[in-house]
Each structure stands twice: as C-alpha cells, then as structure tokens.
Amino acid sequence: MPKRVVFTPDALDEEFGQQILSRVEAHGLEVELLKSNRITNLRGADTADTYRRAKSTLAVVKAPPSALRLQPTPPSADWQMNLAEGCPAHCQYCYLAGSLSGPPVVRVFANLPQLLENTAQYEQAGRLTSFEVSCYTDVLGIEHLTGSLAECIRYYGQREGARLRFVSKYDHVDSLLSLPHQGHTRARFSLNAEPIVRRLEAGTASLEARLQALRRLALPVTEGGGGYPVGVVLAPIMPIPDWQQHYTHLLDRLAATLNFDCDLTVEFISHRFTPGSKDVLLQWYPNTSLDFDEATRAVKRNKFGGHKYVYQPDDMRTLKEWFYQEWQRRFPHAPIKYWT
Numbered sequence: 001m002p003k004r005v006v007f008t009p010d011a012l013d014e015e016f017g018q019q020i021l022s023r024v025e026a027h028g029l030e031v032e033l034l035k036s037n038r039i040t041n042l043r044g045a046d047t048a049d050t051y052r053r054a055k056s057t058l059a060v061v062k063a064p065p066s067a068l069r070l071q072p073t074p075p076s077a078d079w080q081m082n083l084a085e086g087c088p089a090h091c092q093y094c095y096l097a098g099s100l101s102g103p104p105v106v107r108v109f110a111n112l113p114q115l116l117e118n119t120a121q122y123e124q125a126g127r128l129t130s131f132e133v134s135c136y137t138d139v140l141g142i143e144h145l146t147g148s149l150a151e152c153i154r155y156y157g158q159r160e161g162a163r164l165r166f167v168s169k170y171d172h173v174d175s176l177l178s179l180p181h182q183g184h185t186r187a188r189f190s191l192n193a194e195p196i197v198r199r200l201e202a203g204t205a206s207l208e209a210r211l212q213a214l215r216r217l218a219l220p221v222t223e224g225g226g227g228y229p230v231g232v233v234l235a236p237i238m239p240i241p242d243w244q245q246h247y248t249h250l251l252d253r254l255a256a257t258l259n260f261d262c263d264l265t266v267e268f269i270s271h272r273f274t275p276g277s278k279d280v281l282l283q284w285y286p287n288t289s290l291d292f293d294e295a296t297r298a299v300k301r302n303k304f305g306g307h308k309y310v311y312q313p314d315d316m317r318t319l320k321e322w323f324y325q326e327w328q329r330r331f332p333h334a335p336i337k338y339w340t
C-alpha cells in the first residue's frame with residue numbers, strides 16, 4: 001500500500017483513470033488531486049529520504065505521446081508495452097536503477113486503453129507478435145490498486161495475432177484466475193535461490209508464495225486454476241557460496257510445485273550491472289552485500305557505446321552448463337527461451 005496517492009488532472013479526465021480512482025478509494029487510501037500535471041513534493045532531505053518518499057508514492061498520470069512509440073525488447077519479447085513505470089519493491093540489484101531517471105516513484109498510466117489499442121499497429125500479419133508488460137514495473141505489485149494487468153490480459157485475449165507476457169515477484173493472483181485470457185498471456189514468476197530472495201528482494205512476496213501463485217495460474221481451469229501458459233524467470237543468477245546446493249533446492253521445489261502437465265518455459269538471466277546502475281543502487285542501498293566488484297567481471301559493450309559488467313566467460317560457461325543440464329533433467333518438455 002502506498003503512503004501517498006496522487007492523480008494529475010489529465011489522469012482524471014481518462015475513464016480508466018476514474019476506475020483506478022474508485023479502486024484506490026475502495027482500499028481506504030486518501031487521494032491527492034494535483035493542480036497541474038507535474039508531480040511535486042517528491043524530494044526529501046537527502047537521497048535516503050527521497051528514495052523512501054518516492055517508493056511509497058503512487059502517481060496516476062497520463063502517459064506522454066512518446067509512450068505510443070514502442071521499443072523492441074529482445075530477447076524477452078518483440079515489444080515493450082508499459083502500463084506503469086516504477087515499482088514498490090526494494091530489490092538491491094533492481095533493473096530499473098539507472099534506466100528510469102528521477103526519484104523512483106510509481107507512475108501508473110491512466111490512458112491504458114489508448115496504449116493497448118496503439119499496440120495493434122505493431123502486430124505483424126502471419127506471425128505472433130509478443131508484448132512484454134513488465135519492463136519498467138512489477139505489474140502484480142500494483143494490480144490491486146490499478147486493475148491494469150487484468151485490462152491487458154482481457155485485451156490480448158481478443159487479439160489472435162498477439163501475445164502478452166508479464167513477470168512478477170508478487171503473489172496476489174486471485175483476480176487473474178477467471179479472466180478470458182484465451183491462452184494468449186504467459187504468466188511468469190521471477191524466482192531465485194532462497195538466500196538471494198531473503199537478502200536482496202525486500203518488499204516482495206516470499207519464494208513459497210510465488211511458487212504457489214505460479215501453481216494456481218498454471219493449474220487447469222477444471223481444477224480451480226487459471227489455465228495460463230506460465231514461465232519462470234530465474235534472475236538474477238549469482239554464484240553465491242554453495243550456489244549449486246541453493247539452486248538445486250530451488251529447482252526441486254519448483255518441480256514439486258508444478259507436479260502436473262503445464263505449458264512452461266524458462267528464461268535464465270545472470271547478474272549484470274552498469275556503471276550508472278551501480279552508482280544509483282549504492283545510493284539507494286549503501287549497505288548492500290551485492291557483489292559490484294568490476295575486477296571480477298568481464299565488460300560487455302553495446303552498439304550505443306555503453307557497457308555493462310557480466311561474469312567472466314569461464315564463470316558464465318560453468319553456470320550456463322549447470323543450469324541447462326539441471327533444468328532439462330527436471331523439465332524435459334519446458335523450453336529454455338534464452339540465457340543471458
């Protein structure tokens with residue numbers, strides 16, 4: 001639950017914005033109606049105070065016209081479709097650090113129906129076009145207040161040529177179980193070794209809660225589940241002390257949880273950071289135990305001149321071989337989408 005909820009005038013002009021307002025009020029939250037479309041009072045006395053204020057603020061805004069120009073998002077999906085930017089959780093390796101500028105407030109888009117309809121022009125005839133809705137937020141972390149994910153699932157349920165993908169570290173899936181998704185949405189959960197979840201992912205659902213949410217969405221409708229295609233995003237993979245033992249335990253728990261036939265995929269993402277994300281994360285989490293030592297990493301450059309730090313090739317090979325082998329042994333029919 002956010003401590004502060006603000007609506008911009010433009011957001012209130014949107015029918016979907018009004019729906020979010022009703023939901024927020026139904027949760028007993030007080031709402032601040034802003035006079036202009038600029039969100040003010042986010043800066044605190046210092047970085048830590050600004051972080052705390054922003055993370056506990058939910059701002060409902062109208063997405064700018066630039067949001068209508070979609071960006072590709074390989075290897076996860078063809079295109080990003082953002083229903084919000086910012087996330088209420090506190091992962092110390094957060095992927096958003098360094099990619100979203102300013103205080104980390106959660107901005108929810110009130111013109112979602114317009115954003116969804118806009119994606120139709122990106123569909124390509126003769127092939128399935130995929131849209132990733134979790135690039136800049138945790139969609140389930142805010143769903144109880146917005147209903148935005150349900151809106152997306154319903155929309156793509158009607159699109160023959162499009163597929164929706166989301167990923168979450170939260171577990172409230174009740175409202176998704178009976179939606180008409182038509183198998184067009186793949187519901188994925190971000191999982192990791194227990195010590196990483198406990199130490200580095202504050203404010204998220206426990207590992208067990210995520211596993212049970214995954215199970216409920218994957219179970220056939222006839223057995224009370226959601227009947228969704230599902231997925232696991234194992235990320236960020238880190239060779240912590242005794243990593244084989246911890247990840248073996250995780251994969252065994254997953255196999256025990258999904259002890260029935262289901263449409264399952266996996267994505268493996270090893271830990272990486274950029275100079276910019278390290279800088280922001282060390283300001284947000286100055287006491288983190290996360291390994292940010294460039295000396296033990298390899299540099300990976302991108303085509304725009306930027307670079308990131310990834311594991312050394314030998315370490316990467318060891319990790320990749322182990323994960324591929326252990327996954328295929330337990331889930332021979334669940335495709336590995338990629339390793340990165």
Ligand code: SF4
Pocket residue numbers: 086087088089090091093094095096136137138169204
């Ligand atoms: Fe960042 Fe994802 Fe964690 Fe949210 S759940 S804080 S977006 S890593």
